[in-house]
Every structure is written in C-alpha cells, then in structure tokens.
Amino acid sequence: MNLLEARGLKVSYGGINAVKGIDLEIHEGELVALIGANGAGKSTTLRALVGLEPPAGGAIHYQGHSIIRQPTHQLIRKGLVLVPEGRGIFGRLTVEENLHMGAYCRSNAKEIKADVQRVYARFSLLQERCRQAAGTLSGGEQQMLAIGRALMSRPRLLLLDEPSMGLAPLMVQKIFETIRAISAEGVAILLVEQNAKLALETSHRGYVLESGLITLHDEARALLNNQKVRHAYLGE
Amino acid sequence: MMTALLTNWRNLKRNPYAVWLGFALIGTALVLLPFVTDAALGRSWVRILDHTLLYIMLALGLNIVVGFAGLLDLGYVAFFAVGAYLYALLASPHFGLHLPFWTLLPLGALVACMFGVLLGAPTLRLRGDYLAIVTLGFGEIIRIFLNNLNTPINITNGPQGINMIDPIMLGEFSLSRTHQVLGITFSSVHNYYYLFLLLTLLVIFISIRLENSRIGRAWVAVREDEVAAQAMGINTRNVKLLAFAMGASFGGVSGGLFAGFQGFVSPESFHLMESIMILCMVVLGGMGHIPGVILGAVLLSMLPEALRYIGPLEEALFGRVIVDPADLRMLLFGLAMVLVMLLRPAGLWPSPVRQREFTRHD
Numbered sequence: 268m269n270l271l272e273a274r275g276l277k278v279s280y281g282g283i284n285a286v287k288g289i290d291l292e293i294h295e296g297e298l299v300a301l302i303g304a305n306g307a308g309k310s311t312t313l314r315a316l317v318g319l320e321p322p323a324g325g326a327i328h329y330q331g332h333s334i335i336r337q338p339t340h341q342l343i344r345k346g347l348v349l350v351p352e353g354r355g356i357f358g359r360l361t362v363e364e365n366l367h368m369g370a371y372c373r374s375n376a377k378e379i380k381a382d383v384q385r386v387y388a389r390f391s392l393l394q395e396r397c398r399q400a401a402g403t404l405s406g407g408e409q410q411m412l413a414i415g416r417a418l419m420s421r422p423r424l425l426l427l428d429e430p431s432m433g434l435a436p437l438m439v440q441k442i443f444e445t446i447r448a449i450s451a452e453g454v455a456i457l458l459v460e461q462n463a464k465l466a467l468e469t470s471h472r473g474y475v476l477e478s479g480l481i482t483l484h485d486e487a488r489a490l491l492n493n494q495k496v497r498h499a500y501l502g503e
Numbered sequence: 504m505m506t507a508l509l510t511n512w513r514n515l516k517r518n519p520y521a522v523w524l525g526f527a528l529i530g531t532a533l534v535l536l537p538f539v540t541d542a543a544l545g546r547s548w549v550r551i552l553d554h555t556l557l558y559i560m561l562a563l564g565l566n567i568v569v570g571f572a573g574l575l576d577l578g579y580v581a582f583f584a585v586g587a588y589l590y591a592l593l594a595s596p597h598f599g600l601h602l603p604f605w606t607l608l609p610l611g612a613l614v615a616c617m618f619g620v621l622l623g624a625p626t627l628r629l630r631g632d633y634l635a636i637v638t639l640g641f642g643e644i645i646r647i648f649l650n651n652l653n654t655p656i657n658i659t660n661g662p663q664g665i666n667m668i669d670p671i672m673l674g675e676f677s678l679s680r681t682h683q684v685l686g687i688t689f690s691s692v693h694n695y696y697y698l699f700l701l702l703t704l705l706v707i708f709i710s711i712r713l714e715n716s717r718i719g720r721a722w723v724a725v726r727e728d729e730v731a732a733q734a735m736g737i738n739t740r741n742v743k744l745l746a747f748a749m750g751a752s753f754g755g756v757s758g759g760l761f762a763g764f765q766g767f768v769s770p771e772s773f774h775l776m777e778s779i780m781i782l783c784m785v786v787l788g789g790m791g792h793i794p795g796v797i798l799g800a801v802l803l804s805m806l807p808e809a810l811r812y813i814g815p816l817e818e819a820l821f822g823r824v825i826v827d828p829a830d831l832r833m834l835l836f837g838l839a840m841v842l843v844m845l846l847r848p849a850g851l852w853p854s855p856v857r858q859r860e861f862t863r864h865d
Contacts, residue, residue: 355728
C-alpha cells in the first residue's frame with residue numbers, strides 16, 4: 268500500500284495554476300526526490316500535501332484515507348510532517364525550546380525528553396548550543412535544528428523543502444548524510460531539491476516537475492542516466 | 504560586586520523561606536499602601552491607585568494579545584468599553600435593571616470575550632500593520648456606536664453617557680460607603696482598592712498560568728513564525744482567537760469595575776488615545792513579560808498624575824507659572840517615553856526572549 272498517494276493534484280496560486288494535475292506516490296520507508304527548476308511548483312506541491320495550500324482539484328490519500336481539506340495540525344498528529352523552506356525555526360527561542368515546540372502535539376514528557384536526547388545524539392552541535400537562541404546558529408545548524416525539530420513529532424513521512432538551500436558544500440554533505448540515516452531508520456521522505464544530482468544519488472525514486480506537470484518519473488538511478496535530465500538539471 | 508549581588512539574589516530565590524517572606528512583605532506593603540498613600544499624599548492619590556490597578560488589568564489583557572501572541576491590537580479599549588457599558592446598562596436606572604455584581608462580573612468577561620472573537624475571526628489572516636489598522640477601526644466603531652445608539656431606540660444614551668450606575672455591592676456591603684472595621688475607617692476608595700487588588704492578583708495569576716501552559720507555548724510559536732507554528736501541529740486559528748478572547752475578557756472585567764467605581768460612563772472615556780496608552784504600558788514595560796507590563800502600567804498611569812505638580816513647582820521656583828503646566832505635562836510624558844525606548848528598546852523590564860533579540864548582534 269502506498270503511504271501517500273496524490274492523483275491529479277491541482278493547486279492554484281492567486282489565479283495561476285502552479286500545479287496542473289500531478290500523480291505522486293510514496294511507499295512506506297521510501298526516499299523519493301522531487302526535482303525541478305525554480306518555479307516548477309515543487310514547494311507548492313509540498314504545501315498542498317500537508318494542507319497549507321488548498322488544492323484546486325485531485326485527490327490525496329495518506330495511509331489509505333483521503334486527507335484533502337484536512338488541516339495541517341491534524342496531519343502532523345498522523346505523522347505527516349513538513350520541514351518548510353527556509354527552515355522556519357523560531358529564531359528568538361533557544362535550540363532546546365525549538366525542539367520542544369516540535370513535540371507540541373505529544374504529551375508524554377518522559378518520551379519527549381528521551382527524544383530530545385536522541386536528537387542531540389544525532390546532532391551533537393545542537394547539544395552544545397542548546398541554550399543559545401536559534402537565530403544565532405549558522406544556516407547549516409539551523410537546518411539541522413529544523414530536521415531535529417521535525418523528528419520530535421515522530422514522523423512517518425517527512426517532507427523536506429530544499430534542505431540544502433544556501434548552505435556551504437560541506438554542510439550540504441552533512442545534511443544529506445543525515446537524510447540517508449533518517450531514511451535508513453524507516454521514515455519515508457519526500458525530498459524537494461534544486462540540487463538534482465545529490466538528490467537523485469540519495470533517493471530511491473525520483474519525479475521531475477516542469478511548470479506544474481510531472482514530465483519524468485523513474486528509479487533515481489535511471490533518472491541520473493537519463494539524457495534529458497542530464498541535460499536540463501545536471502548541467503551536462 | 505554586581506555578580507556577587509546577583510548570585511546572592513539567585514540563591515535567595517531558591518530558598519523557599521526567603522520566597523515566602525518576600526511574598527509576605529509584598530503582601531503587607533500592598534495592604535498598607537492605601538493608608539500610607541492617604542496619609543502622605545492625600546485621598547486623591549488613593550483614587551489614582553485604584554485606577555492604576557484597573558490599568559494593570561487592562562495592560563495584562565492586552566499583553567496576552569500583543570505580548571504573548573504577537574498580534575498588534577490598536578483598538579483594545581473597545582473591550583474595556585464593552586465591559587463598562589454592560590455593567591452600566593444592567594445596573595443603573597437607565598433600563599431600571601439592577602443586576603448583582605457577582606453576575607455582572609463574569610457576564611462582562613463573557614460578553615467582552617465574545618467581542619474579542621468577533622474582532623479576531625475576520626482578522627485571522629492579517630498581521631502586523633494591517634491587523635493594527637483593522638483593530639483600530641474596530642475600536643472606533645465601538646465608540647461611535649456607543650455615541651450614536653440613542654436613536655431610534657435609546658440604548659446607550661449617546662454622548663451624555665449613563666449616570667447613577669449602581670456602586671459595586673458585595674452582598675449588603677456597599678463599596679461606595681465609608682465603613683468602620685475594628686476602629687479603622689475604610690472610605691470608598693479604600694474599599695475599591697482592596698477589591699481591585701484582589702482581582703488584579705487573580706488576573707496576574709491567570710496570566711502566569713497561561714504563559715507557562717501549552718497555550719502559552721502555542722502563542723509564542725504563532726508570534727515567532729506562523730507557518731512554522733502550523734508545521735508544529737498548532738491550530739493557529741484557534742490559538743489566535745483564544746488570545747483575542749482571553750485578552751478581551753480581562754478588558755471586560757476591568758471595564759465593569761470601572762463603571763461601578765465611577766458611577767458614570769460615557770463614550771469620552773474610550774478614545775483611541777486610551778488604546779495607545781495601554782499599548783504603551785505593554786511596550787514600555789516589556790512586551791510579553793508580566794512583571795514588566797505591570798511596571799509599565801504603574802509608571803504610565805501614575806506619571807501623568809505626578810506631573811500635575813509641575814504647576815505648583817513652577818510657582819515655588821519662579822514665583823509664577825512660566826509654561827502652561829498642562830502642555831508641559833504631556834511634553835515631559837512623551838519625552839520620558841522616547842527616552843525609555845531609546846535607552847531600553849526591549850522595554851524597562853524585558854522578557855529574556857525579547858532581550859535575546861536586542862543583544863543578538865553584540
């Protein structure tokens with residue numbers, strides 16, 4: 268069974284059809300890349316999947332149930348979690364306060380505490396800075412915090428919107444290592460990226476989105492060797 | 504020296520006996536305050552104390568909306584007006600209704616609460632400047648309604664306002680009369696002081712509990728980043744509505760007390776300037792920080808009164824009044840606010856979170 272399935276998903280954005288009817292599916296534990304140029308509708312797709320943007324048409328099923336028109340805050344309780352573009356951390360709160368915000372929907376204080384420790388084990392840098400205002404972290408550290416905070420809500424499907432945006436190459440490597448590790452633990456991931464090469468090298472499958480339509484869909488490895496993809500997104 | 508003092512202070516805060524002793528001292532001071540004030544400065548200053556307590560409640564109510572949830576509200580005085588007029592209409596000869604205080608108090612909170620939702624619901628998608636403009640309009644609409652709802656049916660009695668409002672009665676005990684208890688004379692302003700003090704403490708208590716609750720954390724998240732708050736699983740719509748409703752209910756309670764205390768309400772008391780003043784208390788004291796907001800309310804409600812002594816002071820110094828004291832008073836008041844915001848941009852007593860913002864780049 269598909270964990271998430273979108274059929275004919277359409278999203279309009281102030282009169283413009285940003286997503287024009289796409290099919291998308293993610294299986295349990297899978298790592299899927301959604302690549303495409305600026306303005307192709309990648310972020311809009313993600314926002315529609317988590318209910319931040321009302322779809323203009325089509326169907327979305329999560330764990331077999333329709334989630335269309337379900338508010339974001341309810342989807343999180345079901346394990347569908349978005350790490351928004353530009354990270355969206357709470358700059359004036361401390362690193363630890365940010366992590367606790369991630370567990371907003373949970374109530375077991377003991378488990379939450381243990382999960383905070385787990386995030387610190389994954390990102391030791393965050394532990395060193397746990398009392399520091401999150402806004403003072405570097406871009407890469409903020410991305411780590413954003414991912415750590417998303418993990419605090421115990422996701423089954425994690426939607427990552429451009430996690431490598433604006434980061435130094437070394438930091439990008441680190442973030443992608445983390446993404447692989449989280450995926451290896453059984454969390455399904457939908458990865459939206461401009462860095463197509465890295466995204467496809469990391470993922471199992473990939474979708475190519477072009478001006479609101481899925482033009483290619485294949486195993487990630489096959490897409491890496493696809494002449495069109497190589498030409499358009501890998502700069503060859 | 505400073506650090507030594509600070510560590511001593513921190514140790515003291517950890518010692519439960521010291522904390523209780525501190526509470527006892529503050530409590531005694533608050534109980535004695537009206538008598539000391541009466542003896543030192545006169546009866547009019549006890550009345551100013553009463554008003555200060557009302558302002559503290561208002562500032563703490565607005566602090567929930569502006570400080571905790573980060574929603575700029577420039578029409579907050581509307582809720583104060585709703586509370587005041589509700590009390591006035593239901594406890595005066597105007598309609599011939601004389602409901603008891605214990606009914607009117609929760610009713611005022613509830614009706615103001617509903618008005619809060621009424622303002623909140625259509626403005627949920629607005630933020631910052633836009634929200635400020637809409638709330639400003641809302642505040643003015645309420646005042647203009649109060650001003651004009653005397654025709655065709657006379658509901659609010661228009662600009663003349665409502666007179667002869669029942670004083671607050673606790674059972675048979677009228678707060679507006681002078682009472683002798685254990686040989687001590689409690690005049691009207693004293694009685695009101697103790698009631699207001701009690702309710703102010705209650706409002707402070709509720710504020711503190713709210714701040715440290717799940718709702719409080721949700722407000723912080725909405726204030727810091729609304730999209731991220733949604734991504735955390737926070738129902739931002741409900742959380743914002745709740746902020747408006749809670750803030751408004753404090754305003755409603757304060758308004759009801761004001762009506763009973765004054766015995767008279769008119770639209771004049773609910774001008775935009777009042778909203779601005781309450782906002783200044785919150786901002787100047789330290790947005791989102793309860794002790795700071797209380798300090799702001801105390802200073803800003805007392806300073807204009809204290810500045811009334813300028814006239815006599817000028818006469819004493821120069822033998823005659825050189826500058827019109829009324830002009831000078833507001834000038835000095837404005838100057839004081841400008842200075843505070845320049846020297847302490849996060850407020851006089853800011854919350855740790857806001858302090859962080861202003862020290863981030865140092």
